[in-house]
Amino acid sequence: MRPAAAALALALCAATAAAAEPPRLGLPLDCEYGSSCVIEDYVDADPGPGQRDYACGLKSRDDHRGVDFMLLDFAAMERGVAVLAAAPGVVAATRDGMADTPVTDQTRAEIRGRECGNAVRVDHGDGWQTLYCHMKRGSLVVRQGDRVARGDRLGTVGLSGLTNAPHLHLGLLHEGRIVDPFNPEGHATCDPAPGAALWDTALPYTLTGLFTAGFATAMPDLASVQSGRARATTARPDAPLILYGHVFHAEPGDRLTLMAQGPGGGPDGEIFRRSLTLDAPKAQLFRAFGRKAPEGGWPAGDYRGYVRLWRGKTLVATRHADITVAR
Incomplete structure (x- = not known):
């Protein structure tokens, strides 16, 4: 192949490779x-x-x-x-x-x-x-x-x-x-090479997260949270409303916030809010907070709870749960 033709072929190959990126x-x-x-x-x-x-x-x-x-x-x-x-x-x-x-x-x-x-x-x-x-x-x-x-x-x-x-x-x-834009080459390892991801913006990863959030009408234990037995989607007006979050791989100092809204709450419908610091976390844990029914019972309607996990000022995970109070 002549040098000029070889150079042209090489250039075309390079252009094709670049275009396929x-x-x-x-x-x-x-x-x-x-x-x-x-x-x-x-x-x-x-x-x-x-x-x-x-x-x-x-x-x-x-x-x-x-x-x-x-x-x-x-x-x-x-x-x-x-x-x-x-x-x-x-x-x-x-x-x-x-x-x-x-x-x-x-x-x-x-x-x-x-x-x-x-x-x-x-x-x-x-x-x-x-x-x-x-x-x-x-x-x-x-x-x-x-x-x-x-x-x-x-x-x-x-x-x-x-x-x-x-x-x-x-x-x-x-x-x-x-x-997978975080592992486009599909490497079967737990630590893709630095710079392998396709993002041009910082999207830091953490192993920590939330399995789920849910409402219960009595204080649950870990086994009932893990199995899903604790979750309630309806409640009587006189029942407590308890919001829980099921966390995995938390680090000491992580903060879990639990907030619920519904009929008869404050200006934004808030009926309770709690912030809990996880000082000695395990591979799995749950935390819960709630309120007894007010005098006369909870107003009928739909209630929503948010469970969020924070590391300092950085949001790590968020989940929500819904429950309906029926008269």
């Missing part, structure tokens, strides 16, 4: 990470029936196929939190019109095949795409064929599809295959 990703929400949003679930790295995240931690669910960015609460969703394009590209598809309603056993069948809810899919070329799920009905501001830059608004976070909490599910795909 995955996109670099920015934060896909207009939020302050670790304060007003946090990752609750990562891509499931376990090929079997179990689950583990890319760092061999517990922050995933079986066959979870994306990264879940959770908002602090439902009030943030109502105020509006923008979903942003994580990388430049062309809008390949959109879906809108699905209600912002928490999924129930009765509604699962209705959304089958549309679990992503209201959504946007952006094509980045060379087989790379990002998928943005659970957006608010009527919030999409892009349509198929639109070109977007990183950080452009796509819509707002909602509660559509297969979800019961306001969050953005971000999926990264290459040729239709799910790719």
